Amino acid sequence: MRLNALPFCLRPRRPGGAFVLAALISLGAVIGLEREACAGSAMLAPAREAAASEPLQITLLYTSDNAGKPLTLVVPPTLRLMLTSNDLAPQPIELIREPGIPDTLRLRPGEYRKVSFSAPWPAFARGMVRLDPVGFDxxxxxxxxxxxxxxxxxxxxxxxxxxxSTPAQVAAVSARIKPAGEPLAASGDTLTTNRDAFARISYFEPMYVGVGHNGDTTARFQFSFKYRVMMPDDLRSKRFLDNLYFAYTQTSIWDLSKASKPFRDTSYQPQVFYDVADTGWHSPWFSRMGMMAGIGHESNGKAGADSRSINIAFVRPTWEFGDLEANHLSISPKLYYYIEKSDNRDIADYRGYMDLLVKYGSPNGWQLATTLRKGMKSWYGSVDAQLTYPLARLIGSAWGGYVWLGYFNGYGEDILDYNRRQHTVVRIGYSISR
Structure with a gap:
């Protein structure tokens, strides 16, 4: 698959002009050309997953689009990339041209030639890495x-x-070579909502901002990240330390009705937990099962009568049903035990001991995510629903994020008011991740 095709036409006014252009694009140049001589070049996409014991290899494709005479191209001896691995600074990598390839290639009209460049993977490169070409587009x-x-x-x-090249060939390859239940690594940004992506820093809970009005005009926003403490050698490892994460989530309710526009309350939520998106347990009833378990803290950072704080131990299995690349259902109950709740001893009356998250939608389309809580007393509880749709599908592929529509009804939209019934509120806004 081609990452980026780079067609170019040369109309040199003097023989040396082609060499100047070659130095600028670093992919090869045309020498001794007639007017209107055209060449195309492209960097072919490397495999999404590579073995560390095999070399890093990049392939360039040279083509001759000249309808007239044969074309002569200069092939560089080396290729330069910048490699970014997790939270380390980008490092330069020099790839060497494959043996047996001459410094110049002569292509007949319509002919093409692949040239590979390779280098050993650096020892520091782990997990998902980004390769940025240097000197060419x-x-x-x-x-x-x-x-x-x-x-x-x-x-x-x-x-x-x-x-x-066909779905049948893909299925045959997967059945013959790929171990059962072992999905290939998903490509994506370093910060990604896909829990299969092997990145050290990634999104955790949804990140959004939305504004709504019901009595008061309020904004609600949240940001959330997780950090993989140790990057394992085997990216599919289920060991405890290989899947240990630290996460931080912050949620704020902003009162826009008052003159000073104060924050009504903010919840600070650090967590440490074990998390695997696919445990390997399979059943005809579900497509995939994940597991998360750990300890968490939530507080609003206030003192006196407004102080709120809890510490919990939790376990969160997740079952996914249907085709994970299309519309599918996800059910994720978070079961928790209050280790400490001295600032709000009756919080279980309003929150209970479980958050039930139910999602339905597709990765590239709309998604409805609803969190349900049922308190231990009376009918106390809450409904928190978020509907999202990719902006790229609405206004163009260059846009990222999602249109976000939020709905809340019940007790405890923020921890300060865990025991107070909130007005039903609908907000609209923008989401970075979901």
């Missing part, structure tokens, strides 16, 4: 490096799946 590539014992088999499966 091509899209960056995202590659997941596997350092586990089965890295060669997984990389082979990934290459075979990339080369497959």
């Amino acid at each position: 091509a899209s960056p590539a995202l590659v997941t490096i596997n350092r586990g014992a089965n890295q060669l088999a997984i990389a082979k499966a990934e290459r075979a799946e990339t080369d497959a």
Whole structure:
């Protein structure tokens, strides 16, 4: 698959002009050309998952679009990339041209030639890395490096799946080579809502801002990240330390009706937990099961009568039903025990001991996510629903994020008012992740 095709036409006024252009684009140049001589070049996308024991390899495709005479191209001896790995600064990588390739290639009209450049993977490169070409205009590539014992088999499966041209071939490759229940690494940004992406820093809970009015005009916004404490050699490891995360979420209610526009309340929520998106447990009843378990803190940072604070231990299984690439259902109950709740001893009367998250939608379309709480006393509880739709599908592919529509009804939209019934409020806004 081609990352970025770079067609170019040369009309040199003197023989040396082609060499100047070659230095600028670093992909090769045309020498000794007639007028209107045209060449195209492209960087082919590397496999999404690579074995650490095999070299990093980038392939350039040179083509001759000249309808007249043969074309002569200069091929650079090296190719330069910037490699970004997790939270480390970008590092330069020099790739060497494959042996046996001459410094110049002569292509007949309509002919093409692939040239590969390679270098060993650096020792510091782990998990998902980003490869940015230097000196020529091509899209960056995202590659997941596997350092586990089965890295060669997984990389082979990934290459075979990339080369497959029909759905039947993809299925045959997956059944023959890829271990059952082991999804290939998903590509995406370093900060991603996909829990399968092997990034050290990623989104955690939804991140959004929305404004609504019911009696008062209020805004609600939230940001949330998680950090993978240790990047494992085997990206599919289920070991405790290999899947240990620290996360931080902050949610604020902003009162826009008052003159000073104060924050009514803010919840600060650090957590430490174990998390795997796919436990490997499979059943005809569900497509995938994930598991999260850990300890968390929530407080509003206030003193005196307005102080609110809880510490909990929790476990959160997640079951997903249907095609994960299309509309599907996700059910995720978060069961918790209050380790400490001295600032609000009756909070279980209003929150209970479980948050039930139900999602329905598709990764590239609309999604409805609803969190239900039922308190231990009377009919206390709450409904918190969020409907999102990708902006890219509304106004163009260059846009990121989602249109966000939020609904809340019940007790405790913020921890300060955990025991007070809020007005039903609908807000509209923008979401970075969901």
